[in-house]
Amino acid sequence: xxxxxxxxxxxxxxxxxxxxxxxxxxxxxxxxxxxxxxxxxxxxxxxxxxxxxxxxxxxxxxxxxxxxxxxxxxxxxxxxxxxxxxxxxxxxxxxxxxxxxxxxxxxxxxxxxxx
Amino acid sequence: xxxxxxxxxxxxxxxxxxxxxxxxxxxxxxxxxxxxxxxxxxxxxxxxxxxxxxxxxxxxxxxxxxxxxxxxxxxxxxxxxxxxxxxxxxxxxxxxxxxxxxxxxxxxxxxx
Numbered sequence: 001x002x003x004x005x006x007x008x009x010x011x012x013x014x015x016x017x018x019x020x021x022x023x024x025x026x027x028x029x030x031x032x033x034x035x036x037x038x039x040x041x042x043x044x045x046x047x048x049x050x051x052x053x054x055x056x057x058x059x060x061x062x063x064x065x066x067x068x069x070x071x072x073x074x075x076x077x078x079x080x081x082x083x084x085x086x087x088x089x090x091x092x093x094x095x096x097x098x099x100x101x102x103x104x105x106x107x108x109x110x111x112x113x114x115x
Numbered sequence: 116x117x118x119x120x121x122x123x124x125x126x127x128x129x130x131x132x133x134x135x136x137x138x139x140x141x142x143x144x145x146x147x148x149x150x151x152x153x154x155x156x157x158x159x160x161x162x163x164x165x166x167x168x169x170x171x172x173x174x175x176x177x178x179x180x181x182x183x184x185x186x187x188x189x190x191x192x193x194x195x196x197x198x199x200x201x202x203x204x205x206x207x208x209x210x211x212x213x214x215x216x217x218x219x220x221x222x223x224x225x226x227x
Contacts, residue, residue, distance in 0.1 A: 035215075041219055042119075042203050042219050056214055093157070104160070104213075106159070108156050
């Protein structure tokens with residue numbers, strides 16, 4: 001079956017611009033996660049959705065970052081007034097129920113470059 | 116914030132050699148997962164360990180969770196070029212739901 005998909009695969013933008021990154025989770029998965037991976041680092045947690053609601057947004061670095069999942073499936077990560085330090089690969093993952101030992105299936109990521 | 120330290124960061128070995136990657140923390144985790152990541156792709160789960168002292172084997176890979184659930188190791192026997200990749204450990208914490216805390220990763224290169 002289809003895995004987690006993310007679009008675009010690459011995004012280049014200028015400092016100060018607004019960007020949206022999209023995640024399509026595995027069909028039927030109620031839990032959705034966003035992580036950020038900088039070069040040479042492991043993924044860093046950003047936010048976790050259970051259904052339509054953000055169950056844990058403690059990883060969002062500041063108020064320029066916002067994410068939504070209005071219908072409990074597709075999610076969009078929104079970054080306002082982008083900065084060069086936002087450059088990273090943004091990974092999305094989904095799991096069937098969100099349990100602590102549930103397998104998280106990752107998408108290929110969106111590589112964001114802020115010039 | 117709980118941290119996971121992985122060592123070594125980089126490992127380059129010859130085909131047929133054995134290797135061990137370590138993942139350590141000062142904090143207790145309810146579960147420990149190992150992932151492998153290829154360039155341009157997301158991490159793929161290899162194994163989840165949840166019980167202190169647990170050992171799991173996956174073909175030539177052996178995973179161990181420390182008795183105190185603060186550390187873990189991944190041992191590969193007779194490494195092959197196809198094992199090349201970034202290996203990541205990730206801890207799940209009971210108090211923080213299902214968010215994962217990742218280590219920095221070990222970049223393994225197996226030369227033919």
